[in-house]
């Protein structure tokens with residue numbers, strides 16, 4: 001007979017607990033779960049994203065209802081456990097009414113007979129915590145919210161629609177995330193904090209101040225040293241908050257986020273020992289040997305936690321004990337660190353924030369202008385506390401060193417600024433199996449090792465497919481490679497990583513050779529002859545781009561092989577409308593063009609007009625049906641802001657106006673842009689021409705950048721980047737005339753078009769080939785191909801056509817049409 | 833009971849070769865696709881992820897790729913690449929060069945997954 005396990009609370013701890021048990025033993029328990037919320041289990045951490053609208057609620061589910069059915073778990077949703085009768089060995093629960101808040105202290109008012117009761121052999125309590133509500137008069141008025149559940153987010157979002165101002169009470173981690181989230185609902189947001197700084201539990205005073213400035217710059221009003229004493233209502237709605245010093249602030253909405261309190265009523269009513277939280281020993285057992293507790297409701301060795309890392313550790317220990325995998329497993333407490341998940345602010349903190357111990361080493365680095373502050377507290381050559389603000393590149397490595405109590409490298413600068421090339425701050429192979437490697441998808445080292453050992457995964461990509469590790473932000477991919485090499489010796493060479501496109505098993509040079517020799521001029525031909533019989537969708541776009549480069553005029557254009565942007569020459573938006581960016585050569589425009597743009601924006605109801613980061617104008621929110629007409633009205637060619645092709649040339653005012661100008665950057669930028677406009681490439685190519693090394697047009701960080709220097713000369717830089725990657729371009733050559741600028745940039749551009757992998761930007765390409773080799777090929781003509789490169793580029797320039805001309809003459813029927821309305825005249829019904 | 837309505841969507845050429853086109857039937861947007869080897873498929877147009885328009889997606893290997901975030905859906909069954917994300921699919925036929933859909937309106941019994 002299976003034992004019956006009852007889990008009280010279906011949140012992050014409860015559901016993970018069951019997952020860990022099932023992972024170890026599937027057949028020892030019959031499992032019954034109670035959850036006061038009406039859902040399966042979701043990732044509460046991501047509620048911040050739900051509130052700031054970057055994720056939909058249904059995207060954050062970890063265990064949807066199907067999961068419970070598949071695993072034969074009886075789940076009672078929307079049901080609150082009231083108490084455990086420990087003599088009878090039964091758990092009692094009541095159904096909540098719709099709209100009841102799951103985390104209130106009360107029990108639903110129902111007749112005794114409506115109790116659901118379930119006998120148990122063992123119980124795990126995982127009731128979590130509820131928001132702490134300080135004593136503030138009026139905190140129950142309509143318009144005041146807490147922030148703990150999906151339903152809270154929905155209620156706030158709905159109410160915010162009719163509001164202009166919001167106040168968040170509490171300037172801690174959650175308060176700031178809530179405040180930032182409210183800003184995305186177009187509210188003017190203020191945060192009120194009683195302490196004299198933001199995030200007092202994680203930051204020292206200085207970091208608190210820098211953070212306050214950063215939040216201020218984002219448009220958030222911060223009031224510190226301010227106690228809220230009362231919330232005032234007008235016509236049944238919140239209208240202002242009053243502070244203990246007499247100050248007031250008008251508001252339409254209030255979110256209280258002043259900390260959390262463990263939910264302990266079930267334990268209390270059942271006669272279990274409770275202090276701040278439910279008291280547990282090192283195996284998560286309460287004072288009743290058949291009842292355990294995990295998560296935020298627990299107090300262990302005098303500590304309660306408010307983060308998920310300790311939960312994962314508690315749950316692992318308890319699962320080992322219950323399943324008999326390791327009956328001596330113990331949980332001894334957790335070391336924790338946190339990251340603030342607020343867009344635009346990088347902040348990580350761990351351990352102590354201040355130290356009095358004179359033997360401690362304190363390392364501090366300040367760069368106030370850039371808002372950077374880094375502080376480390378080191379004791380016995382180990383990190384005991386760290387604050388990283390403004391630059392968190394190293395935080396993952398530091399967090400690993402900290403949580404695993406690793407010894408630090410001798411060179412302290414390495415800890416603050418990263419290791420010198422070739423060496424690494426920490427080696428993942430030294431970490432314990434429980435260390436979390438992928439923080440985005442919560443994958444531990446042990447999971448990765450299991451994938452290597454049991455599923456024969458030996459490349460980073462294969463590990464990703466199996467475990468999802470490395471598929472979030474990607475910053476742990478290096479660590480995954482280290483783990484693979486520590487287990488199997490070396491990271492596998494996965495030939496498919498080198499194919500130009502996944503559906504054709506050839507590297508780019510081989511593919512180009514085949515296409516040229518067999519004269520393949522359409523995507524469907526290439527797929528039929530060189531493909532593996534598959535019509536892989538992602539393969540099609542890559543081939544379309546390559547064929548256009550290889551056969552500029554003779555290419556058989558199949559529109560179905562193009563991404564929607566390239567079918568209709570506009571960038572698709574999240575709501576299915578499109579953006580229109582006309583070409584504004586070198587960033588210079590005329591009053592007439594501006595008038596036409598303005599009129600078109602009014603006529604076609606552009607949802608926004610924006611100056612882009614590329615020195616031009618974007619009309620956003622245009623309907624597909626209106627594209628041809630708006631292009632005609634604007635009367636400017638396409639700016640190609642939607643495709644993998646030559647994009648823009650940024651310029652600065654240069655010699656005509658600037659007192660430092662050394663070269664005529666505007667006229668050169670115009671020449672360059674008119675030459676290369678619209679030319680297809682493996683990825684975007686952006687340029688800039690700047691009139692002196694002050695670099696106002698940002699030429700050092702463009703795919704191709706041209707800089708005027710003293711003596712009438714121009715420097716040409718290639719492979720610069722200032723997007724997801726930042727890289728200063730490498731100097732290709734210095735030349736004396738506009739013609740030479742065009743000549744050498746043509747050579748490089750064509751060489752990149754022919755040799756880069758699909759979706760490889762110039763920064764990756766130049767780094768892969770190396771600037772010395774490129775200089776040899778493109779300047780000294782070491783391969784004797786320069787004349788050909790120039791010729792090929794000239795062909796591409798000659799083949800240029802403004803794609804917006806298709807407005808006059810669509811290339812396929814219904815190219816610019818919206819949904820076709822079908823009138824259902826006769827209904828031939830059929831009851832099949 | 834399932835109510836199936838057979839509707840003529842007009843000539844095959846109304847759907848560009850290898851692409852999709854959106855038809856609005858009884859107020860619902862349906863994406864209809866025509867593959868290069870002459871087959872016709874139809875699924876709900878609205879991506880269950882964040883409402884991307886599937887008719888604008890690239891097709892291949894019997895699947896359509898949503899243009900917004902790349903989730904994939906089987907053209908025949910509507911099955912999605914992500915857990916608990918799928919769309920309704922419809923029986924299609926071609927007669928005398930016209931495309932017919934066996935349209936079944938959304939209802940409680942007719943949920944894709």
Ligand code: SRM
Pocket residue numbers: 571572573574579581610611612613614615616617618641642647648684686721722723724725761
């Ligand atoms: C409109 C614009 C933002 C703005 O409002 O200013 C913009 C908008 C987009 N950028 Fe950008 N980028 C814009 C300037 C930039 C710049 C600045 C610049 O061009 O000087 C950069 C850094 C330089 C660079 O190109 O690296 C930039 C780096 C990116 C990246 C990162 C590329 C990288 O490899 O580092 C992406 C993602 C990608 O390409 O895969 C991206 C992708 C996008 C996309 C196309 C995302 C998408 O696929 O939908 C955005 C389209 C939004 C929309 O719905 O229309 N955008 N983007 C800018 C248009 C410039 C223009 O006039 O053409």
Ligand SMILES: Cc1cc2nc3c(=O)[nH]c(=O)nc-3n(C[C@H](O)[C@H](O)[C@H](O)COP(=O)(O)OP(=O)(O)OC[C@H]3O[C@@H](n4cnc5c(N)ncnc54)[C@H](O)[C@@H]3O)c2cc1C
Pocket residue numbers: 008009010011012013014034035036037044045046047048079080081082102103126127128129147148149174177263266294295296297305306307308309311339341
């Ligand atoms: C907005 C937000 C952002 C966060 N960000 C982070 C972060 O970045 N990093 C981090 O580490 N942590 C973060 N946290 C904290 C993290 O979410 C919690 O540590 C974690 O959810 C606690 O898990 P738990 O299972 O103990 O509690 P919960 O996830 O709250 O689950 C408890 C569940 O039990 C239910 N319940 C309570 N009483 C009963 C009862 N009597 N009967 C039945 N069911 C009951 C509750 O309704 C709830 O669904 C964040 C929290 C929030 C709210």
Ligand code: SF4
Pocket residue numbers: none
């Ligand atoms: S891709 Fe560019 S425009 Fe879109 S959100 Fe990111 S930075 Fe902004």
Ligand code: FES
Pocket residue numbers: 879880881882883884898899900901902903
């Ligand atoms: S909307 Fe379709 S994948 Fe996101």
